[in-house]
Amino acid sequence: MNSEKTYQGSCFCGAIQFTVSGGPDAMGYCHCDSCRHWSAGPVNAFTLWKPEAVQVTQGAENIGTYNKTPRSYRKWCKTCGGHIFTEHPGMGLTDVYAAVIPDFPYRPGVHVNYQETVLPIKDELPKMKDLPKEMGGSGVSVAE
Ligand SMILES: [Zn+2]
Ligand SMILES: [Zn+2]
Numbered sequence: 001m002n003s004e005k006t007y008q009g010s011c012f013c014g015a016i017q018f019t020v021s022g023g024p025d026a027m028g029y030c031h032c033d034s035c036r037h038w039s040a041g042p043v044n045a046f047t048l049w050k051p052e053a054v055q056v057t058q059g060a061e062n063i064g065t066y067n068k069t070p071r072s073y074r075k076w077c078k079t080c081g082g083h084i085f086t087e088h089p090g091m092g093l094t095d096v097y098a099a100v101i102p103d104f105p106y107r108p109g110v111h112v113n114y115q116e117t118v119l120p121i122k123d124e125l126p127k128m129k130d131l132p133k134e135m136g137g138s139g140v141s142v143a144e
Helices: 033-039
Strands: 006-010 017-021 026-030 044-049 054-058 063-069 072-077 083-088 093-097 110-112
Touching: 006 083, 033 044, 033 083
Parallel strands: 026 110
Antiparallel strands: 006 017, 017 054, 026 044, 044 093, 063 072, 072 083, 083 093
C-alpha cells in the first residue's frame, strides 16, 4: 500500500527475513565500546529507521533479544547467532546494521562516539565526540 522503496534483509543463515522501507533517519559509523563488543568488530555501520519501517517477514519466532540496558534491545538469530538489528526505544529508532541489508545504498554521513575509536578513519566525514545534540549527546565535533 505504499510506493516507498523496500530493501531485503536477513540474518546470516537466512532463517529470519525482514524488509526496510523508505529511507533511514541517519546513517553512519559508531565507534562505541558497546557496538564493538556486541558486533565483535572495530566499528559498527548503522542505519537508523523508524520502527514501523522495519518489518519481519519470516522467522519472527527465531529472533532472540538481549537488553543490557533499557536503551538498546539487541536482536539476533537463535539458529546462526547472526545479528539483525537493535531497537532503541528511547530514541524511537531501530538500528539496522548496514551489513545485513546488502542491497540498500548505504551512504554514511557521520561518525559517532569517535572519542572511543580503536580504528580512526580518515574519510573527511564529521566526527562526533559522542552523539549529536538531537540524539542526547554533547554535539561536540573532534578531529579525525
Ligand atoms: Zn540465522
Ligand atoms: Zn555504538
